[in-house]
Amino acid sequence: MKLSRRTLIAGAAAMALPMPAFAREADSLASLGAAKGIRFGSTVGKNNFADPRYRALNAAQCALVVPENEMKWAATRPDAEHFDFTGADRIVDWATANGMGVRGHTLLWHSEHWMPEWVSKHDYGANPKAEAERLLTQHVSTVAGRYAPRVDSFDVVNEAVDSETGELRETALSQRLGAIETLDIAFHTARQAAPKAQLVYNDYMGWRSDEGVHRDGVLRLLEEFRKRGTPVDALGVQSHLGSKYSDTPTGLGALDETAWRRFLDEVTGMGFDLLITEMDIHDNPLPGAIGPRDAEVAAHAKAYLDLMLSYRQIDTVMCWGLSDRYSWLNGLRPRPDGLPKRPCPYDADFRAKPFHDAIAAAFAAAPVRRKA
Numbered sequence: 538m539k540l541s542r543r544t545l546i547a548g549a550a551a552m553a554l555p556m557p558a559f560a561r562e563a564d565s566l567a568s569l570g571a572a573k574g575i576r577f578g579s580t581v582g583k584n585n586f587a588d589p590r591y592r593a594l595n596a597a598q599c600a601l602v603v604p605e606n607e608m609k610w611a612a613t614r615p616d617a618e619h620f621d622f623t624g625a626d627r628i629v630d631w632a633t634a635n636g637m638g639v640r641g642h643t644l645l646w647h648s649e650h651w652m653p654e655w656v657s658k659h660d661y662g663a664n665p666k667a668e669a670e671r672l673l674t675q676h677v678s679t680v681a682g683r684y685a686p687r688v689d690s691f692d693v694v695n696e697a698v699d700s701e702t703g704e705l706r707e708t709a710l711s712q713r714l715g716a717i718e719t720l721d722i723a724f725h726t727a728r729q730a731a732p733k734a735q736l737v738y739n740d741y742m743g744w745r746s747d748e749g750v751h752r753d754g755v756l757r758l759l760e761e762f763r764k765r766g767t768p769v770d771a772l773g774v775q776s777h778l779g780s781k782y783s784d785t786p787t788g789l790g791a792l793d794e795t796a797w798r799r800f801l802d803e804v805t806g807m808g809f810d811l812l813i814t815e816m817d818i819h820d821n822p823l824p825g826a827i828g829p830r831d832a833e834v835a836a837h838a839k840a841y842l843d844l845m846l847s848y849r850q851i852d853t854v855m856c857w858g859l860s861d862r863y864s865w866l867n868g869l870r871p872r873p874d875g876l877p878k879r880p881c882p883y884d885a886d887f888r889a890k891p892f893h894d895a896i897a898a899a900f901a902a903a904p905v906r907r908k909a
């Protein structure tokens with residue numbers, strides 16, 4: 538009897554055996570994606586990287602991983618003088634040893650809230666502009682230089698556009714340098730430090746009808762990048778799908794597919810490639826019963842991926858976590874009924890869910906990529 542990889546993983550996990558090391562099988566999401574020229578992957582890090590079952594699941598399913606937090610300023614820069622690459626190195630070394638590629642996330646999270654506190658409190662001295670530029674270029678060149686070429690795609694700038702206003706956010710760096718100038722410096726420095734890597738602007742604008750302001754803001758920023766000659770290769774479409782603020786049982790929100798396609802057309806029309814960088818589905822507004830809930834999540838994922846993969850500029854599809862056990866969404870507002878969330882392709886016990894099958898089906902239906 539030939540045991541499938543899924544059975545082997547579940548069996549080994551149940552018996553608490555060391556995980557078998559095996560090559561990815563033909564039915565893994567990585568292999569199904571690769572058949573169409575798509576790299577499939579997910580994020581690892583935080584508390585989940587210590588779980589051997591979870592590492593094995595990722596190694597079995599993914600061609601690519603991205604450290605969830607370990608490459609951010611908050612993890613790599615305890616203060617202005619020092620770098621700490623312990624967490625990021627561990628993930629990059631493991632991925633390389635297991636034949637997986639790595640994406641870098643993120644060289645600059647352009648948000649006061651998500652930068653370490655010392656960046657705001659830092660003494661910028663007599664020439665604050667020069668000092669802000671020194672900090673930023675030193676950071677980007679050190680991190681990008683360390684991980685190139687093992688990292689061949691970086692989220693250079695993350696979430697610079699305020700989703701409520703469409704304007705660029707302000708940070709301690711941008712107060713000294715100017716907002717667009719800060720982003721320019723980050724991209725130019727990344728290009729120098731990692732000349733062969735894909736440089737990505739990454740954000741969470743999406744296809745719901747209430748996301749128009751955010752979409753417009755991102756479009757304006759991308760146009761500005763083109764005008765200024767900023768070296769940006771692609772837009773990372775995070776794809777955190779599902780509810781925003783509403784936890785009422787209204788489904789996954791009103792969609793505006795026409796506006797979304799127009800947005801993607803404009804982005805690709807400017808010559809940017811696209812990536813899906815952080816896909817998951819927040820199921821707070823969906824009914825508690827697992828069958829209908831999983832079915833709705835899967836249908837949503839399939840419709841979304843079908844639309845997205847019709848753009849051949851997408852050759853990377855990443856989930857933000859493979860298993861419900863470790864989703865960041867568990868730390869967000871609880872479901873109104875208090876039940877565990879089910880936002881990922883695998884459940885909390887690492888069993889594939891209909892969301893997994895939806896990804897497999899979308900890959901099977903996808904046209905072969907331009908760059909395959």
Ligand code: 9MR
Nearest residue numbers: 583605606609611651695741775815865
């Ligand atoms: O999933 C990440 C969570 O563990 C961190 O606490 C948080 C702040 O560093 O970032 C989360 O990841 C975010 C990603 O870096 C950027 N896009 C949105 C993701 C979910 O918030």
